Amino acid sequence: MTWRALSADWLKIRGKGLWFLVFLGPVGLIAMQGVNFGLRYDYLREQYRADLWGGLLRNVSDFVPVALYLGGTLVCSLIANIEHQTSSWKQLLALPISRTAVFMSKLLICLMLLVVSCLLLSAGSVILGLLLGFGTQPIPYADILRIGFASYAAALPVIVLQLWLSLSSRNQTLPVSMGMTLSLLSLFSVYLSEWIPLSWPSLAWNAGRPWLFSGAGLLLGALVLLPGALHFARKDVN
Template sequence: MMGRVLSSDWLKIRGKGLWFLVFLGPIGLLAMQGLNFGIRYDYLTEQYKADLWGGLLANLADFVPVALCLGGTLICSMLANVEHEMNSWKQLLALPVSRTMVFLSKLLLCLLLVAVSCLLLSAGTVVLGMILGFPLEELPYADVLRIGFGSYAGALPVITLQLWLSLSSRNQTLPVSLGITLSIGSMFAMFMSEFFPLSWPSLAWSAPNPLTFIGAGLMAGILVLVPGAIHFARKDVA
């Protein structure tokens, strides 16, 4: 049943600009660092000569939490607007499918789209490093994957919360405004307590024990998912 609901949601997003957004985030980050290293190539390669790949990843990592929070917010809002703009909630919820299943399908599709964006970021980082002439034999494969998916795990509570708010409200002003605020706030993660979820996407990369914050993001995402699904199941969203 989940497969059929997810397949239906997948068809609905065609031509809605979501895929453009999925590609825009990683391409924008990589283009920015390509320009950064291109303009200051001699200076940066000298500064990071002991670990060229590490220097590139460190420069990218500063902007990944912002991109994840903002990108996740916009994807959630656009995904919810597919139903809001078509006024199709009554028809959708009249089908022999539980509201919880509908919520989970929307969440899974949102997470898949963000995961594709993270995969593009990791793959694009390798391509950018090769273009810059970094030695491929020194490529830190685990770190390249972690810069996309580690921070992604840390951002799961924010993304899940954004989908909950976006699905529950026809007016997207509040969810989008909150998402922009959280995105800006994530830029100051270094000044936040490690117990504050907004710092987890950054700490999932920079902390000595990143797995702690990756795990915390996964667990907190589930904790937000449960009340979100219950609220959606009981709320009249039609």
């Protein structure tokens, strides 16, 4: 049943601006670092001369949590609004598909779109590094993939929570406001305790054992998913 709902949701997102957001995040982030390195090229190249790719990735990684939280918030809200704006929840839930399948379909759409963003971020990092002349050093493909996906795994609790809130309320003010606030606070996550999930996307790149925070994000995301799916299955929708 989830597959049927997923197929229908893929058709629904066409022309809704979601793909624009998927490309905007990574392209904007890479463009920002292109300007950063372009304006300070000689200084930064000298500063990172021992590890040019590492220097580029460290600069990119500072803004990955913000992009994930903000992008995840907007994607979740737009996915939920497809049903909210057309008042089609009753018709959708009257179909012979369980509410849990509907919830999981929306979640999978959101997660897959963000996976595409992470892939674009990795590809963009390689292209930017080559344009900056860093090809003289070996390309760290593992780190380039990790820069997006490690933080992505760590951000899953907030992404799942955002979808839960977005699907549960026709008024998107609360989930969008909360998502924007969390994305701004993530800029200061270095000052937060490692026990606070908001800091996990940053720690998934910078910590001594980053895999712990990616794993914690996956686990807590699954735990948030359970009450979210149960609440959606029992909630009256308009």
